[in-house]
Amino acid sequence: MHLPDLKQARIRTNYKPLIKEYRLEEKYKNIGNNKKYFIRTYGCQMNEHDSENIKAMMESLGYILTDILEEANVVILNTCAIRENVHNKVFGYLGRIKHLRETKDDIITCVCGCMAQEENVANEIKNKYKWVDIVFGTHNLDKLPEFLYGAINEKIQQIEVYSIEGDIVECIPAKRDSKYKAWINIMYGCDKFCTYCIVPYTRGKQRSREKESILKEVNDLLSNGYKEVTLLGQNVNAYGKDLYDDYDMCNLLEDVAKTNIERIRFVTSHPWDFTDKMIEIIAKYPNIMPYIHLPLQSGSNRILKLMGRRYTKEDYLTLFHKLKSNIPNVSITTDIIVGFPNETDEDFNDTLDIVNECKYDSAFTFIFSPRVGTPASRMEDNVSKEAKEKRLYLLNNLVNEYALMNNKKYVNRVVPVLIEGNSEKGDSLFGYTDTMKLVNVTGDCKIGNIVDIKITDAKTWSLDGTIVDKNSI
Ligand code: 5AD
Numbered sequence: 001m002h003l004p005d006l007k008q009a010r011i012r013t014n015y016k017p018l019i020k021e022y023r024l025e026e027k028y029k030n031i032g033n034n035k036k037y038f039i040r041t042y043g044c045q046m047n048e049h050d051s052e053n054i055k056a057m058m059e060s061l062g063y064i065l066t067d068i069l070e071e072a073n074v075v076i077l078n079t080c081a082i083r084e085n086v087h088n089k090v091f092g093y094l095g096r097i098k099h100l101r102e103t104k105d106d107i108i109t110c111v112c113g114c115m116a117q118e119e120n121v122a123n124e125i126k127n128k129y130k131w132v133d134i135v136f137g138t139h140n141l142d143k144l145p146e147f148l149y150g151a152i153n154e155k156i157q158q159i160e161v162y163s164i165e166g167d168i169v170e171c172i173p174a175k176r177d178s179k180y181k182a183w184i185n186i187m188y189g190c191d192k193f194c195t196y197c198i199v200p201y202t203r204g205k206q207r208s209r210e211k212e213s214i215l216k217e218v219n220d221l222l223s224n225g226y227k228e229v230t231l232l233g234q235n236v237n238a239y240g241k242d243l244y245d246d247y248d249m250c251n252l253l254e255d256v257a258k259t260n261i262e263r264i265r266f267v268t269s270h271p272w273d274f275t276d277k278m279i280e281i282i283a284k285y286p287n288i289m290p291y292i293h294l295p296l297q298s299g300s301n302r303i304l305k306l307m308g309r310r311y312t313k314e315d316y317l318t319l320f321h322k323l324k325s326n327i328p329n330v331s332i333t334t335d336i337i338v339g340f341p342n343e344t345d346e347d348f349n350d351t352l353d354i355v356n357e358c359k360y361d362s363a364f365t366f367i368f369s370p371r372v373g374t375p376a377s378r379m380e381d382n383v384s385k386e387a388k389e390k391r392l393y394l395l396n397n398l399v400n401e402y403a404l405m406n407n408k409k410y411v412n413r414v415v416p417v418l419i420e421g422n423s424e425k426g427d428s429l430f431g432y433t434d435t436m437k438l439v440n441v442t443g444d445c446k447i448g449n450i451v452d453i454k455i456t457d458a459k460t461w462s463l464d465g466t467i468v469d470k471n472s473i
Pocket residue numbers: 082083196197198295297335336337366367368369370371
């Protein structure tokens with residue numbers, strides 16, 4: 001048993017991450033024996049991609065995916081720690097599984113991901129959820145086959161969560177959700193330590209993957225017909241800083257662009273590390289998409305300082321306008337937190353002012369959620385629930401107004417859309433523009449193609465369009 005330790009998770013040393021290679025031991029193959037597994041994923045794209053790795057590992061053990069909880073022999077909850085709401089959902093789900101276990105004893109329950117890295121969560125499971133079979137964290141995802149083997153053969157609770165700075169494991173297989181677009185981790189962890197954020201504790205020290213491994217993954221995807229890659233990291237603009245003296249995100253973006261894969265995206269960018277050279281590269285290569293997610297968090301300099309964001313609203317606006325004027329047709333989205341400790345109405349109005357100036361294409365908005373172990377959780381949470389809710393409401397109204405205004409500019413324009421599949425209702429297709437707008441498409445064409453679409457209508461969250469490129473039908 002190895003429990004997480006928040007104090008250790010905070011430490012950053014000169015430790016150089018080891019690069020290990022995933023290998024499946026012979027004795028683990030077929031332990032699944034056509035039994036079924038169910039997986040539920042919470043949180044960000046990084047977690048979605050981790051679940052793609054988990055699925056591939058499970059299937060290499062002989063397990064079959066089911067989306068019916070009651071059918072499963074193994075239930076995996078891949079969790080997120082960024083805000084309190086997932087915490088409640090995960091424990092609610094554990095209640096459901098416990099109930100199921102009363103009539104079905106052949107279930108292995110597994111909790112993994114960022115919540116498992118939280119000291120309080122791992123302890124709660126150890127003390128109050130003794131029937132949970134496996135708990136593992138973000139640093140040892142590759143050990144899943146070993147843990148399952150242990151759970152089947154030893155039937156004791158295994159908690160294996162490490163709060164070390166972390167290594168890199170290459171070659172974990174992935175069962176990707178899409179045949180056309182793929183996530184690629186380019187780095188793990190984060191060293192920014194924004195005061196509200198749990199990620200530097202749950203994901204460990206920033207560690208970049210070697211450029212050769214990333215480029216090989218892009219080339220492999222390209223030869224398998226993939227059209228789009230999204231380069232993933234908590235702060236991708238800092239790529240390479242921990243690994244190379246003379247190779248950074250600009251070089252990586254340029255090298256990925258030169259593979260000629262049709263679409264390249266990257267998330268998430270911290271404004272601090274966004275260089276002029278990066279803007280130049282994005283503008284230069286048509287296969288780097290004109291879409292940037294640039295978290296603001298707050299428009300008040302006082303709050304930005306308390307958040308430890310390392311920029312002022314003036315720095316942010318300078319960067320924002322540089323992006324707008326140098327990258328043609330760029331769309332920019334953001335993240336904003338309301339109700340951070342000590343946020344006054346005046347601070348909140350500063351945030352609204354920035355939204356009015358930037359007129360974002362869209363924004364993810366959150367009420368501050370204190371996370372155990374972070375500096376902000378020790379600040380007095382002195383904004384009332386009512387004030388937080390009112391601010392979120394006002395902010396969302398404003399954000400939606402600009403989202404609709406921006407979308408309306410697309411009406412009657414013809415834009416390239418990567419067609420990804422049939423809509424849920426089945427009466428149309430859907431896909432995304434280069435600028436990351438969701439489009440519901442009428443007409444018939446091959447899924448997986450990038451097709452010219454004439455936009456006919458605009459809504460707050462999506463566009464409607466019809467096919468104009470007859471060649472692709
Ligand atoms: N409370 C509320 N929102 C948070 N985020 C990160 N940590 C917290 C927190 N403790 C938001 C930030 C970040 C996004 C992924 O989640 O806006 O950019």
